[in-house]
Amino acid sequence: MSNRTSYKNNRNTSNMLKRKSDISTKDEMSKEFEERIIDWTTFYRRNIHRLIEHYFGIKLHFFQVIMVYLMHLFPSVVFVCSRAVSKSFTTAVYACAVCVLYPNSKVLVTAMTKKQAGLLITEKIEKELMVMSPNLRREIKKISSGQNAIEVIFHNGSSFIAGVAGEQSRGLRSTILITDEFRLVDKDVLDSILIPTEIIRPTPYTMKPEYSHLQEEPREIYLSSAYFKSHWMWNLIKQTAIDEYKGEAVLFATDLATTLKHGIKTKKQLLRAKAKSDSTTFDMEYNNLMVGGSENQ
Secondary structure, rough: OOOOHHHHHHHHHHHHHHHHHHHHHHHHHHHHHHHHHHHHHHHHHHHHHHHHHHHHOOOOOOOHHHHHHHHOOEEEEEEEEEEOOOOOHHHHHHHHHHHHOOOOOOEEEEEEHHHHHHHHHHHHHHHHHHHHHHHHHHHEEEEEEOOOOOOEEEEOOOEEEEEEOOOHHOOOEEEEEEEOOOOOHHHHHHHHHHHHHHHHOOHHHOOOOOHHHOOOOEEEEEEEEOEEOHHHHHHHHHEEEEEOOOOOOOOEEEOHHHHHHHOOHHHHHHHHHHHHHHHHHHHHHOOOOEEEEOOOO
16 A cells, blocks of 8 residues: 555544544534533523523512512412502513423413403513513514414414403413403303313423323413402402412412512502592502401401
8 A cells, every 4th residue: 555545544534533523522512502401491490580580681579589489389370469569560571481491382361351461462571571681582483462463472382372351262272371350350251261271281201101290280370459359259369378278379469568668659659549549449459458248258
């Protein structure tokens, strides 16, 4: 074998080894990257409030951190909160975090009217959250706020859709069902139309027998200010309090003190509202008191 031939063979062998080394390095980097993604996804799924603050870059008040964390622990959540305590904002940012962390999630927000339900999308997500968070904006593929559809579509297949609490919502599906101002929703509509929309998030790995126990429970989130004890919501509140002790649900309630402490409303604003309202309305809307019935209820 000539020196020239030997040189070519050595060079070819060297190039081949280099390519193998490059491929091996890329494989190792790819595996390392994949492991990091798994680690961070697991961390943020266990601490979803940190995804909101770290990745979305949205600063939360401490009480909002508690709300978000508890929302993610239980399949049933009831928020009975005074006006302007940011329950809609907190719920919207939580739902967006779920959509990003859990591909193919289906968030359905309903209310007495589609316009009311759509406020979580048009006012909270489109006008506030997407402005506050470039990273959240990058996760969103399309947002629609027309008459036919009010929805947010994410790149990973998740969706956030507004629907009316009525017959028109038959056929919709939800892994998270949000009922806004649920005191205005008919209980029969909730039971016969809205709750049946709930499904388990489609995850291929849970189809394997060894992972079937990891199926995720669909979630229900109810938002409202206080109302009369004669309304069906009072029974839901009492049942949620009982279920909370069993570790199956969470009830979160706040009054005007929270809005004052965190600078959401001023004392003068609340005094003006009190002067213009009757005592019953002010107790329900700002003191967050359920009105009526006996002391034992």
